[in-house]
Amino acid sequence: MSLATADLAWDGSAPMRDAMALATVARECVTSGVERRVLYLRLALLPARLREPRHLRMVREALAPVLRPTRARLYELPGGDLAVLSPPPGEHLEEVRRTLSRLMPEIAAETLLPTLRLPAEAARLLTLVEAALGLDGTSAPAPEPASGSPPPSGAEMDAALRALATSNLASFLRRQTIWRLASGDEQAQAVWTELRPHVADVAAALLPGRSLAGSPGYARRFRHAAERRMLADLARPQEARALGEACLPLGLGAVTEAEFLRLDAVLGPQGRGHLVVCVAAEELLADPAGFALVHDLSQRRGWRLGLDEMEPALLPLLPAHRLALPMLRLRFRPELLSGDGAARTAWDAALPADRSRVVLLGADTPVAIAWAWQRGITHFTGRVLEARL
Amino acid sequence: MGFPVAQDWRTALAAMPEGALALFSPARGPLAARRVARALMEEAAVLGGGQVLALPGGDLLLGAQAAPGHRAGRVIAGLTGRVPEAWILPAGRRLAEARCRDTTSPEPVPGLAELEARCAPMAVPDFARLTLFAEGAGHRPVAQRLGPAPLGLPDPQLESLAREWLCRRLLAALADPAQRGLLPALRPGLRLVLDLPRGGLPAGAPLRGAAPDDPNRPIALLPLSSRADPARFAAIESELRAAGWAVGLVAAEARALDWVEAPGLAWAVPVGDASPRHRPELLIALGRAVPGWCRVPGILHEGIAS
Structure with missing residues (x-):
């Protein structure tokens, strides 16, 4: 769930309204560049003995002198958190913070009473607001495939691969749009259409009661076969003509299969100019010689090659200044926000200087967009954008 | 398939016009490089008039015009590091034939x-x-x-x-x-x-x-x-x-x-x-x-x- 869909849970209560208003302010600061300071009081995290009514009254009294004469505004968030928003320089926020830490010496002011600068720290503020809304971590546990089912035998696997070679994958083809949304844009623009077979569904149809999760070797072969089947369809002349600006996430093996090479030939020089092929970073590490061949092939043939499924942890390993590719598809992970300063510096340094080459995958929350905008990244795939349009 | 066209590669080689090109890429090295080489040869066959024959020991391009085949050969050499052998026909026919005949077929890829x-x-x-x-x-x-x-x-x-x-x-x-x-x-x-x-x-x-x-x-x-x-x-x-x-x-x-x-x-x-x-x-x-x-x-x- 994300802030964009949080209005489904709208209960009209004042804290919910305040939370949405604060999130909007944070986003607007990012868009317009207006500076604001926020003192965030994470009262929801205080131990129960410090959350009795008398403590809360004390906090209110400490805040009162700030709110009255200045233009500061108080937001009351669900769960009991408070946020005070003020124009810069906001020295009075610091005063309140000092008063509070004097009144309640037991609490760690650094973590429980952070002061945030907007728009620079908008992402952090949105994370805090999401936490207050109880939205954090809800999307984390991925639906585990039925772990009880056994892996297929070699013979079953062979039969499934044979069936796959002749089956119609049209209903298993997933199209996803890669959007361009710069800060200040009214609407997102569709830039590429990403095409891939939904391997989990194909596997469920062809290998009922079997799980590929436990055998990566088999899973890779199966994915490879599904991609070949999709490419065979795409390489038909009428399909190839209609391909347009396409992004194909493929395994390294599939790019040098006859089906892809046929698509490459059918597209012609002009069609190839619109095609982007993305290979997972993991595949580069597993088969660097194969990647070198594909890299050279892309340059000879005129389609573009990108790195797919780049995890933040892999980013410093394959920095863009070492391997310059026309596209880098980075997966958004919460540690991009929560990682320590050194890690965040390393990630930023590994991104290509030309940020228009970066696509942020899994931009499912406004926080992800805010993080990307701070770094000049404007291409996204994810639920936030799909839901808006 | 519909028409059983069982054309012997020797006959095809002999039938090429003067100035034609025979380009042989042996089935050696990684499969990926072999498939890329074959695709480039097929493109050259379309551009230069001709065909690609799959022999047990490798792929043979017969091109009525030599230029596209030579170009493909250079690209294959640049990409895979293996330079395909080329002969201008009919002068090189004998050498081409010997080369194609003597190349043994590779071991099948194991499962x-x-x-x-x-x-x-x-x-x-x-x-x-x-x-x-x-x-x-x-x-x-x-x-x-x-x-x-x-x-x-x-x-x-x-x-x-x-x-x-x-x-x-x-x-x-x-x-x-x-x-x-x-x-x-x-x-x-x-x-x-x-x-x-x-x-x-x-x-x-x-x-x-x-x-x-x-x-x-x-x-x-x-x-x-x-x-x-x-x-x-x-x-x-x-x-x-x-x-x-x-x-x-x-x-x-x-x-x-x-x-x-x-x-x-x-x-x-x-x-x-x-x-x-x-x-x-x-x-x-x-x-x-x-x-x-x-x-x-x-x-x-x-x-x-x-």
């Missing part, structure tokens, strides 16, 4: 089960291999690498699977005094380079290295693919260093040196004429042919005087 069946009965002396290395301008061995000999499979995925299995067996043989005699005898005084599987040393392996500041401490070679899990790799690396090993990566492509950031790690890669832009502290150059740029300090190479 997963077949590969397992092939590796399981291999005895330790069948796959364990000791290679000696000299450093810089010298010809005297200073280091020795103990690892499984590559099987030369055309599919890199299968090759890395086999390496994984054989590395584990090699380690088991090294740790077991009863089997140790089956391994090639290590030379005393030479620095050891040992191939390890992705997971590093097995828990409790009695394989000690040397003091952490010993410049001649042994080097553990992990496959580049082990870096795909950075947290796990860091754990394996620190474990090895604590046990007195230097750590290196082995990859099948020298350009990986330029692409992958690997501070403090040695690299073992097959080398070519072109020197990589990024030089690691220690490079282990693989291959019997030693290019000139490898004969400098800090590079171990196989140029041993026999």
Whole structure:
């Protein structure tokens, strides 16, 4: 769930309204560049003995002198958190913070009473607001495939691969749009259409009661076969003509299969100019010689090659200044926000200087967009954008 | 299919007009490179009028016009590093025929089960291999690498699977005094380079290295693919260093040196004429042919005087 869909849970209560208003302010600061300071009081995290009514009254009294004469505004968030928003320089926020830490010496002011600068720290503020809304971590546990089912035998696997070679994958083809949304844009623009077979569904149809999760070797072969089947369809002349600006996430093996090479030939020089092929970073590490061949092939043939499924942890390993590719598809992970300063510096340094080459995958929350905008990244795939349009 | 066209390739070769081109790409090397070569030849056949025939030992392009075929040949050479042989017809007909006839068909690519069946009965002396290395301008061995000999499979995925299995067996043989005699005898005084599987040393392996500041401490070679899990790799690396090993990566492509950031790690890669832009502290150059740029300090190479 994300802030964009949080209005489904709208209960009209004042804290919910305040939370949405604060999130909007944070986003607007990012868009317009207006500076604001926020003192965030994470009262929801205080131990129960410090959350009795008398403590809360004390906090209110400490805040009162700030709110009255200045233009500061108080937001009351669900769960009991408070946020005070003020124009810069906001020295009075610091005063309140000092008063509070004097009144309640037991609490760690650094973590429980952070002061945030907007728009620079908008992402952090949105994370805090999401936490207050109880939205954090809800999307984390991925639906585990039925772990009880056994892996297929070699013979079953062979039969499934044979069936796959002749089956119609049209209903298993997933199209996803890669959007361009710069800060200040009214609407997102569709830039590429990403095409891939939904391997989990194909596997469920062809290998009922079997799980590929436990055998990566088999899973890779199966994915490879599904991609070949999709490419065979795409390489038909009428399909190839209609391909347009396409992004194909493929395994390294599939790019040098006859089906892809046929698509490459059918597209012609002009069609190839619109095609982007993305290979997972993991595949580069597993088969660097194969990647070198594909890299050279892309340059000879005129389609573009990108790195797919780049995890933040892999980013410093394959920095863009070492391997310059026309596209880098980075997966958004919460540690991009929560990682320590050194890690965040390393990630930023590994991104290509030309940020228009970066696509942020899994931009499912406004926080992800805010993080990307701070770094000049404007291409996204994810639920936030799909839901808006 | 509809029309049984059983045209003999010799007949097709003989029927080519004067000035036509025959281009032969033998079925050697990685499957990916072979398929790319075939696709480029097919394009040349469309552009230059002609056809590509699949022979048991490779692909033969017969092009009525020579130029597209020559171009394809150059691109194939640039991409795969293998220069296809070309003959202008009819003068080269005899040579082309001999070449196509004499090339034996490659071994079929094994499936997963077949590969397992092939590796399981291999005895330790069948796959364990000791290679000696000299450093810089010298010809005297200073280091020795103990690892499984590559099987030369055309599919890199299968090759890395086999390496994984054989590395584990090699380690088991090294740790077991009863089997140790089956391994090639290590030379005393030479620095050891040992191939390890992705997971590093097995828990409790009695394989000690040397003091952490010993410049001649042994080097553990992990496959580049082990870096795909950075947290796990860091754990394996620190474990090895604590046990007195230097750590290196082995990859099948020298350009990986330029692409992958690997501070403090040695690299073992097959080398070519072109020197990589990024030089690691220690490079282990693989291959019997030693290019000139490898004969400098800090590079171990196989140029041993026999």
